[in-house]
Amino acid sequence: MLLEATALKSGYGKVQILHGVEFTVASGKITTVLGPNGAGKSTLMKTLSGHLPVMGGTFHYNGKSLVGHRALSICLAGIGYVPQEANVFFDLSVRDNLLASSLAFEGAAERVAEVFRRFPILEERADQRASTLSGGERQTLAIATALVTGPDVMILDEPTSGLAPIFVDRILGWVGELAQEGMGVAWVVEQNPEKILAISETTYVIDAGRNADTIESKSLLEPGRLESVLL
Ligand SMILES: Nc1ncnc2c1ncn2[C@@H]1O[C@H](COP(=O)(O)OP(=O)(O)O)[C@@H](O)[C@H]1O
Numbered sequence: 352m353l354l355e356a357t358a359l360k361s362g363y364g365k366v367q368i369l370h371g372v373e374f375t376v377a378s379g380k381i382t383t384v385l386g387p388n389g390a391g392k393s394t395l396m397k398t399l400s401g402h403l404p405v406m407g408g409t410f411h412y413n414g415k416s417l418v419g420h421r422a423l424s425i426c427l428a429g430i431g432y433v434p435q436e437a438n439v440f441f442d443l444s445v446r447d448n449l450l451a452s453s454l455a456f457e458g459a460a461e462r463v464a465e466v467f468r469r470f471p472i473l474e475e476r477a478d479q480r481a482s483t484l485s486g487g488e489r490q491t492l493a494i495a496t497a498l499v500t501g502p503d504v505m506i507l508d509e510p511t512s513g514l515a516p517i518f519v520d521r522i523l524g525w526v527g528e529l530a531q532e533g534m535g536v537a538w539v540v541e542q543n544p545e546k547i548l549a550i551s552e553t554t555y556v557i558d559a560g561r562n563a564d565t566i567e568s569k570s571l572l573e574p575g576r577l578e579s580v581l582l
């Protein structure tokens with residue numbers, strides 16, 4: 352198991368939100384996270400990316416404990432994170448967003464060139480401010496800023512929420528490709544999760560800061576199953 356958390360506790364200041372969550376992400380697999388609004392999905396992702404402290408439980412990555420590590424250290428270890436909100440610098444150009452993400456790594460220019468090869472649409476907009484991008488382009492940039500750090504695991508928090516269908520399909524395609532290349536992916540699902548569930552291995556259902564269920568993702572595509580899990 353590439354990333355494994357057990358009995359994970361976390362929250363904001365003294366307010367505990369996660370009350371002992373189990374979660375794993377394996378190389379080359381897409382793991383999805385499902386649950387009602389306010390369940391703690393984003394809190395889990397913020398904790399695994401080092402933006403919130405672990406209050407209890409274990410968090411291992413490649414067999415090494417990351418408890419007590421902060422965001423940069425976790426990023427350097429190989430976990431990329433695309434937050435649900437505020438995931439690019441609006442006032443910076445596309446290129447500078449990517450360079451800013453590469454600063455802590457060697458060969459920043461080559462990293463950016465490599466990401467441009469994967470996402471030609473970003474190269475076309477390299478000198479535009481991020482604030483001028485469409486929603487789908489901005490989300491592509493956010494994913495690229497995580498990719499440029501060369502992660503082995505990507506954490507994506509509702510990455511296609513509110514996007515035009517063409518970008519939903521593009522992002523699904525890119526993430527599917529990354530998983531085939533060996534990337535471990537954690538994807539918090541939004542509305543209409545059928546397409547991501549179809550290429551995902553395991554779904555963790557989170558409710559009120561706890562595991563409500565762990566399900567083979569494809570079984571959620573059976574009629575009525577998704578509704579029964581969410582109700
Ligand atoms: N910055 C914050 N400060 C305090 N509480 C927060 C903060 N962000 C989220 N919460 C609370 O944590 C709980 C889980 O939120 P979140 O993880 O964002 O849910 P989800 O992503 O599943 O919709 C909610 O009760 C929410 O109000």
Ligand SMILES: [Mg+2]
Nearest residue numbers: 392393394435
């Ligand atoms: Mg959320």
